[in-house]
Amino acid sequence: MPASPLLLPTLRSALGSEFELQRLQVLYALGGTGVQGWHRDQVELFDSSSAAGLPPLPAHAVNVFVTLVDLDVGSGPTEFVLRSHNWRSAPGGRAPQTGDDGVRSFLVPAGSVIVGDYRIFHRGLRNG
Numbered sequence: 001m002p003a004s005p006l007l008l009p010t011l012r013s014a015l016g017s018e019f020e021l022q023r024l025q026v027l028y029a030l031g032g033t034g035v036q037g038w039h040r041d042q043v044e045l046f047d048s049s050s051a052a053g054l055p056p057l058p059a060h061a062v063n064v065f066v067t068l069v070d071l072d073v074g075s076g077p078t079e080f081v082l083r084s085h086n087w088r089s090a091p092g093g094r095a096p097q098t099g100d101d102g103v104r105s106f107l108v109p110a111g112s113v114i115v116g117d118y119r120i121f122h123r124g125l126r127n128g
Contacts, residue, residue, distance in 0.1 A: 007064070010115055014059050022061070028068075029076045029127040036123040038081070038095055059085070061118035070109050076127025077105040078114075085117035096121070 011019060041063060071077040082102040096103050105125065106114050116122070 007113065007115075011062065011064075014062050014115065014117075026068075029124055031127055033076060033124070033127040035126050038121045038123050040119055040121055042118050059117045059119075063116050063118055063120075065114040065116075067108055067110055067112045067114070071105070071107050071112070073105075073107065073125075074128040076125050077107060078122050079103060079105045079125055080116060081121040084121040085119040087121070098125075 042061065065078065069075060079098060080103070081096050082104055084102075098105075106112075108114070
């Protein structure tokens, strides 16, 4: 996958010309799986106190989702909070909700690719 001529320009744009594949895994949700909590797949490189006042860091890793099935509202698509890679910590107060500004699911056909910053808050939705 990393050698894909379709994917390489996107990865180079996000990470620079030198990057490496750290992990390859398959994730799936069985029918009846409930909504996940909002989460990041990785903690910040620096804790919030040492990063206070610094500008947001560039991407140091990305998630590449290759959809094996059509993603529609019934198949439990992943929901993302756009721009949350710039957040220093989890949102305080009210958690983001489906339909909020910046909260998006990508409803796409099987074989589609979704690339996102590793630090973006996301969750799997209910898989009917």
